[in-house]
Amino acid sequence: MPVLTRLVPSPVVVDIRRGALADLSRLLADQRISAAGKIAIAVSDGSGARLRERLAPELPGADWFPVAGGTIDAAVKLAEAMRGSHYDAVVGLGGGKIIDATKYAAARVGLPMVSVATNLSHDGICSPVSTLDNDNGSGSYGVPTPIALVIDLDVVREAPPRFVRAGIGDAISNLSALADWELSHRETGERVDGLAAAMARTAGEAVLRHPGTIGDDEFLTVLAEALVLSGLAMSVSGDSRPASGACHEILHAFDLLFPQRAPAHGEGAGLGAAFAMHLRGAREQSALIADTLRRHGLPVLPEQIGFTAQEFVDVVRYAPQTRPGRYTILEHLDLSATEIRDAYADYAKTISS
Numbered sequence: 001m002p003v004l005t006r007l008v009p010s011p012v013v014v015d016i017r018r019g020a021l022a023d024l025s026r027l028l029a030d031q032r033i034s035a036a037g038k039i040a041i042a043v044s045d046g047s048g049a050r051l052r053e054r055l056a057p058e059l060p061g062a063d064w065f066p067v068a069g070g071t072i073d074a075a076v077k078l079a080e081a082m083r084g085s086h087y088d089a090v091v092g093l094g095g096g097k098i099i100d101a102t103k104y105a106a107a108r109v110g111l112p113m114v115s116v117a118t119n120l121s122h123d124g125i126c127s128p129v130s131t132l133d134n135d136n137g138s139g140s141y142g143v144p145t146p147i148a149l150v151i152d153l154d155v156v157r158e159a160p161p162r163f164v165r166a167g168i169g170d171a172i173s174n175l176s177a178l179a180d181w182e183l184s185h186r187e188t189g190e191r192v193d194g195l196a197a198a199m200a201r202t203a204g205e206a207v208l209r210h211p212g213t214i215g216d217d218e219f220l221t222v223l224a225e226a227l228v229l230s231g232l233a234m235s236v237s238g239d240s241r242p243a244s245g246a247c248h249e250i251l252h253a254f255d256l257l258f259p260q261r262a263p264a265h266g267e268g269a270g271l272g273a274a275f276a277m278h279l280r281g282a283r284e285q286s287a288l289i290a291d292t293l294r295r296h297g298l299p300v301l302p303e304q305i306g307f308t309a310q311e312f313v314d315v316v317r318y319a320p321q322t323r324p325g326r327y328t329i330l331e332h333l334d335l336s337a338t339e340i341r342d343a344y345a346d347y348a349k350t351i352s353s
Helices: 020-028 047-058 072-082 096-109 153-158 161-188 194-208 217-237 246-257 265-279 283-295 309-322 329-333 337-352
Strands: 013-017 039-043 063-066 089-094 113-117 129-134 137-142 148-152
Touching (some): 013 020, 013 217, 020 148, 020 153, 047 063, 047 153, 072 129, 148 153, 161 194, 246 309, 246 329, 309 329, 309 337
Parallel strands (some): 089 113
Antiparallel strands (some): 129 137
């Protein structure tokens, strides 16, 4: 009887704990990652630069590359700087933008990438997708999954709480994304990958129902593991479908329409998820998501992050254009501006009662 299976791209090392950075040099000496010990390290100008002072003595043979931010230009510039130097691997050290830029640069030059995340702002820390700013706003680019992932909880605690909380919104938004995927399956026949869906759902539910806060190591570990699972779910499905639906369409519409004021990734995704659940009539789950976001200090109304109700209506109306071909509750309902305004008023009343 034949054995049927599939290979799932995944990191060879996932190290999530307090003090994990102390063992980074040992991890990079792993023959599966670096046979010759020739490493490039891309760092942000914030947390990455501060950690460089601490880590440089432990990595004397590494070459360090400052990266200006999470733009396609910065990623291409990094790739060009590394080209021809015969590195074994490249490390992305910093927040989500630097990790996304490093993943893209690593893919361009054919290097394995080690993700060393200094905050838990979104699931890009271990996903096969780089979201980078470009001349048209932002774009998502397919890249290989990181070969290793390191998250030091002591370092995460030093990050601004807003960026750690944002990861909560991104993880919980999986539940809205999965509802959209299942809707598309019913309405268009789109295939749902059961394994990817199970991984993404496990991640979202673990964060949604955990009683802890970002001050607890246990909760931070669960959140970090959830973001890893979300990234791996995308690797399994081959796209961002398990973790991106109407919630992320709304997020990307914020980015495109209001680039100077757009909320953090997870803030927009969490708010989008709560509203999208309300649109599909899942009011109890919408309220549960909103309650969890509120408990962690995340926005549940656009006014809480400086947007008027009318601006939010414009965002939701524009959102389907950000992901052509993706079917979500927004495409399914195809609401007019007036209908969105009425739905938002009802949502705001419902979650506030």
